[in-house]
Amino acid sequence: MDSIKLHYDVSGNDFTCAGEASGKIKRELKGLGFPNDIIRNVAIAVYEGEINMVIHAGGGVIDVEITPECISLDLIDEGPGIPDISLAMKEGFSTAPENVRQLGFGAGMGLPNIKKYTDEMVIDSEVGVGTTIHLKVFVK
Amino acid sequence: MTVKDFAQSADLKFICNEALASERNIDGCYCGDLLSWVMSKAKENNLWLTVMGNINSIGVAVLTDVACIILTENAPLDDNAREKADSNGVIILTTDKTSYEVAAQYSKLQ
Numbered sequence: 001m002d003s004i005k006l007h008y009d010v011s012g013n014d015f016t017c018a019g020e021a022s023g024k025i026k027r028e029l030k031g032l033g034f035p036n037d038i039i040r041n042v043a044i045a046v047y048e049g050e051i052n053m054v055i056h057a058g059g060g061v062i063d064v065e066i067t068p069e070c071i072s073l074d075l076i077d078e079g080p081g082i083p084d085i086s087l088a089m090k091e092g093f094s095t096a097p098e099n100v101r102q103l104g105f106g107a108g109m110g111l112p113n114i115k116k117y118t119d120e121m122v123i124d125s126e127v128g129v130g131t132t133i134h135l136k137v138f139v140k
Numbered sequence: 141m142t143v144k145d146f147a148q149s150a151d152l153k154f155i156c157n158e159a160l161a162s163e164r165n166i167d168g169c170y171c172g173d174l175l176s177w178v179m180s181k182a183k184e185n186n187l188w189l190t191v192m193g194n195i196n197s198i199g200v201a202v203l204t205d206v207a208c209i210i211l212t213e214n215a216p217l218d219d220n221a222r223e224k225a226d227s228n229g230v231i232i233l234t235t236d237k238t239s240y241e242v243a244a245q246y247s248k249l250q
């Protein structure tokens with residue numbers, strides 16, 4: 001099969017829409033017959049990425065490329081950027097405001113979860129410019 | 141054990157998708173309110189016990205494929221969350237018991 005390319009917009013500051021892209025990607029992968037654990041890993045990583053775009057970056061876009069061997073994802077935003085990436089990757093580190101915590105987010109588990117559920121994770125971020133997270137999940 | 145069976149024995153009330161409950165099997169149980177945490181730890185077909193009844197809880201339930209959400213201590217379900225649960229086939233129940241009490245009940249029936 002040729003690679004399949006998908007594109008999703010994540011709107012900023014709208015919690016009611018967060019989870020939409022991950023839900024759609026999940027259904028897409030199900031339809032293509034990928035194994036459940038692979039689908040779950042991708043869905044969790046995308047969900048955390050979406051939530052981060054909403055909380056921290058005012059929205060963004062997600063580009064997906066699917067081949068039988070690998071699911072590649074680019075999570076792209078033009079938000080404030082991440083000043084210290086290794087600090088941001090620490091479990092429990094969060095700059096999320098109180099109103100976000102009351103919704104059950106802001107545990108500082110998002111980026112560590114993304115790392116845990118993907119095979120490759122590269123963060124490109126520049127303060128004042130934006131953040132792009134490149135992810136790969138291999139289908140073993 | 142199905143969600144229907146457990147609802148009866150633990151005296152839980154359905155708020156969404158009762159019709160799906162006799163087909164949905166339960167395997168294990170997870171308690172938690174921090175959504176990212178639940179997202180990474182809850183397993184497929186778990187009972188999920190929480191006080192978090194907002195729309196993002198529904199997203200988490202869909203993505204983790206838990207058997208159902210049980211809102212404990214009479215925690216409220218937001219209207220937009222109810223709509224999303226209905227359209228996504230997420231089973232939601234409610235009880236005045238604590239998460240601990242419901243989990244203990246499940247453990248007894250194991």
Ligand SMILES: Nc1ncnc2c1ncn2[C@@H]1O[C@H](COP(=O)(O)OP(=O)(O)O)[C@@H](O)[C@H]1O
Pocket residue numbers: 048052053055056057077079080081082088089093094095096105106107108109110111112131176
């Ligand atoms: N897309 C992003 N743009 C700007 N900052 C981000 C982005 N994603 C994550 N961060 C920063 O990294 C921190 C840790 O992220 P994460 O592990 O997802 O935890 P949480 O979202 O719960 O705060 C955030 O609190 C925020 O400061």
Ligand SMILES: [Mg+2]
Pocket residue numbers: 048051052106108109110111
């Ligand atoms: Mg996060």
